[in-house]
Amino acid sequence: MTAPSVEQLVEKMNELTDKPLLDAAGIRRQIEARDLQIANPYAKDAQVQGIRNARRYIGDRLGRVATPHRILDPAAGPLIGVKLHILTRKTLGGIQTDLDSRALGTDGKPVEGLYAAGEVAGFGGGGVHGYNALEGTFLGGCLFSGRAAGRAAAKQTA
Ligand SMILES: Cc1cc2nc3c(=O)[nH]c(=O)nc-3n(C[C@H](O)[C@H](O)[C@H](O)COP(=O)(O)OP(=O)(O)OC[C@H]3O[C@@H](n4cnc5c(N)ncnc54)[C@H](O)[C@@H]3O)c2cc1C
Structure with missing residues (x-):
């Protein structure tokens, strides 16, 4: 208004x-x-x-x-005057995985058949690019962890 x-x-x-x-x-x-x-x-x-x-x-x-x-x-x-709405832009954390993007349970062991990649696995900031959420470095880690998950899943079903 x-x-x-x-x-x-x-x-x-x-x-x-x-x-x-x-x-x-x-x-x-x-x-x-x-x-x-x-x-x-x-x-x-x-x-x-x-x-x-x-x-x-x-x-x-x-x-x-x-x-x-x-x-x-x-x-x-x-x-x-502008009405602003709060939204979550980055999660900066989430499901812990191993290097094959297998989701780890609370016992630290892989959960059978469950993979996590991208933001939900903490690749929206930090991860492969270091500790900070540097702008422009998210998609790379998301794609990379997605590829790792895809490869591991394909290997498991082969
Ligand atoms: C405004 C903005 C600008 C950005 N700019 C950049 C940039 O310049 N460079 C860069 O590297 N990164 C950027 N990022 C970050 C990057 O876009 C994200 O980190 C990346 O897209 C995350 O990909 P993702 O596949 O992990 O998650 P998402 O793209 O969030 O995909 C998750 C998907 O899951 C779906 N989903 C959610 N719940 C369910 C459910 N229960 N069942 C089924 N589906 C569900 C959602 O609808 C969504 O499609 C930006 C992010 C934002 C928001």
Whole structure:
């Protein structure tokens, strides 16, 4: 939803819930603090610094259509409130397997005929690519563990 001012926007958003969950004064305080940082060429705000750093790359500077501006700049209005929904993007864990992607039971032994590959087996981050969930490294591990599972299953049934 949109509105010309923080107070009007918050009022509209609060109408969506049983109780008014948002405090307009608190939100205005945060936005004004952030806007001060945008106006400051030597901003201490890590997010503003990050945006400026990223925009030193010419592709991003030209391709991003919204240039950084004060949120409360009337020329950039109206203000927009967006409802966000939480979802699980990565599991970072799951079913323990051996190198043949055979699922291991709580006793640490393979469960007969059960294989696990991909995110559910902890390949959405970490695994073959180290301990951290580095962006772009998930599909490789998912495919690799899927291949291992497929090969092991084929060998078992052969
Ligand atoms: C927004 C987003 C961006 C991403 N970008 C990248 C990227 O750039 N590079 C990269 O490497 N990785 C990326 N990833 C991670 C990568 O896409 C996933 O790790 C990978 O697709 C997981 O594959 P998967 O087969 O293990 O699981 P999934 O693709 O989640 O497959 C699981 C399947 O099981 C089905 N299922 C669930 N429950 C049941 C049930 N009870 N019965 C039958 N079927 C069921 C689901 O419907 C689903 O189709 C991204 C992930 C997201 C969400």
